[in-house]
Amino acid sequence: MQEPRAHWSSNVGFVLAATGSAVGLGNLWKFPFITFENDGGAFVLVYLLCIAAVGLPIMMAELLIGRKTQKSVVGAMKDAIGPAWGVVGAWGVLCGFILLSYYTVIAGWSLHYFARTMQWTFGGFPAGFSTGDLFGAQAAKAGLQLALSLAFSVATVAVVYFGVQKGIERIARLFLPILFGILLLMLVSALGMSGSGEALVFIFRPNFAELEPSSVLEALGHSFFTLSLGMGAMVTYGSYIARHQSIVKASALIVVFDTLIALIATVIMFSVIFSVAGMREQVGASTVGMLFISLPELFYTQVPFGRILGPLFYVLVALAALTSTISLLEVVASYVIDEHDVDRHKATILCGAAIFAFTIFAAISFGSAPFFSTLAIFEGKTGWFSTADHFVSNWMLPTGGLAITIAAGWFMTREETRAELADGNEPGWFSYGAWRFFIRYVAPAAVGAIVVAVLFFGRDFS
Ligand code: TRP
Numbered sequence: 252m253q254e255p256r257a258h259w260s261s262n263v264g265f266v267l268a269a270t271g272s273a274v275g276l277g278n279l280w281k282f283p284f285i286t287f288e289n290d291g292g293a294f295v296l297v298y299l300l301c302i303a304a305v306g307l308p309i310m311m312a313e314l315l316i317g318r319k320t321q322k323s324v325v326g327a328m329k330d331a332i333g334p335a336w337g338v339v340g341a342w343g344v345l346c347g348f349i350l351l352s353y354y355t356v357i358a359g360w361s362l363h364y365f366a367r368t369m370q371w372t373f374g375g376f377p378a379g380f381s382t383g384d385l386f387g388a389q390a391a392k393a394g395l396q397l398a399l400s401l402a403f404s405v406a407t408v409a410v411v412y413f414g415v416q417k418g419i420e421r422i423a424r425l426f427l428p429i430l431f432g433i434l435l436l437m438l439v440s441a442l443g444m445s446g447s448g449e450a451l452v453f454i455f456r457p458n459f460a461e462l463e464p465s466s467v468l469e470a471l472g473h474s475f476f477t478l479s480l481g482m483g484a485m486v487t488y489g490s491y492i493a494r495h496q497s498i499v500k501a502s503a504l505i506v507v508f509d510t511l512i513a514l515i516a517t518v519i520m521f522s523v524i525f526s527v528a529g530m531r532e533q534v535g536a537s538t539v540g541m542l543f544i545s546l547p548e549l550f551y552t553q554v555p556f557g558r559i560l561g562p563l564f565y566v567l568v569a570l571a572a573l574t575s576t577i578s579l580l581e582v583v584a585s586y587v588i589d590e591h592d593v594d595r596h597k598a599t600i601l602c603g604a605a606i607f608a609f610t611i612f613a614a615i616s617f618g619s620a621p622f623f624s625t626l627a628i629f630e631g632k633t634g635w636f637s638t639a640d641h642f643v644s645n646w647m648l649p650t651g652g653l654a655i656t657i658a659a660g661w662f663m664t665r666e667e668t669r670a671e672l673a674d675g676n677e678p679g680w681f682s683y684g685a686w687r688f689f690i691r692y693v694a695p696a697a698v699g700a701i702v703v704a705v706l707f708f709g710r711d712f713s
Contacts (some may be wrong), residue, residue: 254280254642255415256321256491257414257415257491257494258415258416258491258493259415259416259420259492259493259496260416260420262303262500262501263424263498264416264420264423264424264499265420265488265491265496265501266501266504266505267420267424267427267575268419268420268488268498268510268578269479269485269501269578270427270504270505270508270509271422271423271426271427271507271574271575271577271578271633272479272484272488272574272575272577272578273346273477273478273487273505273506273508274427274430274477274508274509274512274571274573274574275354275477275479275521275571275574275575275576276354276357276358276571276575276577277473277476277513277575278477278509278513278516278567278571279479279514279523279542279567279571280320280357280542280568281434281473281476281477281514281515282298282473282477282513282523282696283513283516283517283520283541283542284515284541285469285473285535286298286454287540287541289356289461289469289470290453290457290458290460290461291453291454291455291458291461291467292453292454292456292457292458292636293453293458293462293466294443294461294462294470295457295514296457297454297462297466297467298470298473298474299471299510300304300470301470301473301474302474302477302478302506302510303473303506303678303698304504304689304693304694304697305471305474305689305693305694306474306475306478306480306687307503307506308384308656308686308689308690308693308694309475309478309481309652309655309656309694310478310480310485310502310505310506310692311498311502311672311686312655312656312658312659312660312668313480313484313485313486313489313670314486314488314489314498314501314502314653315486315489315493315498315659315671316467316486316489316655316658316663317485317486317488317489317490317491317492317494317691318330318489318490318494318496318658319331319671320490321490321669321687322490322589322682323340323483323486323582323585323586323588323589323590323596324340324344324483324486324487324547324582324585324586325337325341325343325344325411325481325489325586325590326338326340326589326590326604327340327348327483327487327490327641328340328483328532328658329485329554330488330567332658332660332661332662332663333662334440336573336654336658336662337653338398339629339654339655339658340483340486340586340635341652342495342650343479343481343482343483343484343568343582343633343651344483344582344583344662345647346481346482346580346643346647346648346651347483347484347496347580347582347583348602348605348606348609349609349639349643350582350608350643351483351579351606351610352577352608352609352610352613352639353528353577353610353635353640354572355386355400355403355404355576355610355613355642356396356399356400356457356601356610356613356617356636356700357572358400358403358450358568358569358572358573358576358594359396359399359400359402359403359614360390360399360543361387361565361568361569361571361572362399362402362403362565363395363399364388364543364547364565364568365562365565365566365569366459367385367547367560368547368550368561368562368565371551371558371628372559372561372562373409375566376463376551376552377550380548380588382543382544382545382547382548383426383435385546385547386543386544387618388619390618391617391618392616392617392619392621393420393538393619393620396614396615396617396619397611397614397615398607399614400607400610400613400614401607401610403572403573403576404539404603404606404607404610405603406573406576406704407576407577407579407580407613408600408603409560409574409582409600410422410573410577411577411580411595411599412595412596412600413524414595415491417576418577418579419483419581422573422574422577423611426570426573426574427574429566429570430567430570430571430574430618431512431569433565433566433651434512434515434516434519434567434642435515436560436561436563437560437564437567437605438515438518438519439676440554440555440556440557441518441519441523441554442518442522442559443555444522444523444526444553444554444555445526446521446522446523446524446525446527446707447518447522447525448522449491450518450521450524450525451518453525454514454517454518454521457562464665464704467558468700468705470699470703471697471700471701472645472648472699473557473644474647475644475648475649475652476644477509478506478509479575479578480614480652480655481648481650481651481652482582482647482648482650482651483582483651483655484578484579484581484582485594486655487578487579487581487582487585488578490585493591493674495674495675496675497677497678497683498675498676499672499675499677499678500675500676500677500678503678505664513615516538520541520542520546521551523546523550523553524541524545524549525555525582526553527549527553527700528551528672530545533545541603542568545630546564550564578603580599580603580606583602584598584599584602584603587601587602588685590596599609602655611646612635613635613636613639615635616634616636616637617634619699623635626638630644634658645705645706649698649701649702649705650702651696652698653698653699654701656690656694656695656698657695659690660687660690660691660692660694660695661691666689668690672686680685695710
């Protein structure tokens with residue numbers, strides 16, 4: 252027997268939970284790195300445009316489909332549009348499954364780095380120590396990687412197990428303010444460093460000569476990833492919104508918070524890195540380099556109050572990752588709960604265990620298992636982890652996002668979507684006509700361009 256559908260206890264609770272889903276490794280790990288790779292300024296501007304013109308309308312579309320149907324993604328797509336659209340929902344569930352299976356591995360690293368930085372805080376940073384060697388060594392230890400990702404998976408299951416209000420919302424209410432507080436502390440410290448001026452110029456002064464077509468695609472793809480769009484996570488969270496809570500206002504808040512946090516994180520990291528001569532050149536080589544090789548050492552050698560901020564920084568990464576992993580598990584678990592009539596406790600443990608079986612492959616793909624470490628399906632992506640991330644970011648999210656935009660813009664009627672969006676206390680700046688224009692034309696055209704580019708030209712934009 253199904254229980255009555257759970258709801259967020261309030262608007263604030265919902266906005267915090269959804270912001271928690273959006274703010275994650277995408278903000279702290281991916282965005283700073285791709286901003287660096289794409290030479291800052293102009294890329295950041297294009298990213299902001301994508302967030303506003305594509306991300307925000309699709310956020311509203313996902314939430315409205317969820318709230319209207321009060322079902323998790325498979326049921327929601329079927330109910331809102333038609334039985335055949337259950338396939339799009341299933342694609343989203345699969346996407347959540349895969350994404351969570353490798354996301355936990357990086358999340359697990361934050362636990363290890365927290366322990367390490369604590370050691371240095373109390374014992375001092377060892378002279379001549381190489382954080383590059385440390386990174387390679389820890390990543391290649393299969394037992395350690397399995398233990399870390401298992402710990403993170405268990406934490407994720409433990410939260411989702413307690414449900415929407417007592418689990419997800421409670422953790423978001425508790426962790427998001429802490430996360431924001433740590434971030435502000437770090438920002439103050441970073442702005443005082445000598446590299447902060449150069450960092451701000453790099454991030455905010457557009458130089459269009461540096462902008463390549465592939466950067467535009469990368470910005471668009473990342474706007475999906477960072478806002479948790481394209482796979483029904485926001486449909487699922489939207490299904491726990493009670494009627495008469497504004498979707499429009501909530502969407503705007505989630506998008507603004509996510510963007511703000513990504514920008515602040517980037518200012519912090521670049522201020523630190525640009526303060527050290529020659530560091531800028533060293534960082535360029537790898538996506539994990541900034542977060543797990545350069546920064547850990549710089550905290551102890553350069554950053555004011557770094558002994559305190561070092562461990563706090565990895566607490567921040569862990570909290571941000573956990574509020575995202577719980578929403579990924581919720582997508583998968585709520586599907587099993589709603590469509591297969593399994594109770595929440597059983598469903599979360601079952602799904603958590605099934606996903607962890609695949610986490611094992613990602614965990615051993617950084618050197619400990621030759622097959623999983625060298626597997627190469629996509630050009631330039633070596634290992635199970637990179638392959639899965641490439642497949643999800645470049646193939647699954649954009650195609651899922653395209654389907655959702657088309658569903659909301661072309662298969663739902665004007666009356667249906669209008670009723671849903673106007674049902675709540677809508678802010679004065681919101682124009683239904685503008686939303687409809689963006690969801691019918693602007694978003695599908697932009698996302699269609701990525702999908703075509705990826706499928707036919709193999710452009711890498713993740
Ligand atoms: N938004 C998350 C981040 O920036 C990653 C993510 C993508 C996600 N899709 C999701 C998280 C769906 C939860 C649910 O790290």
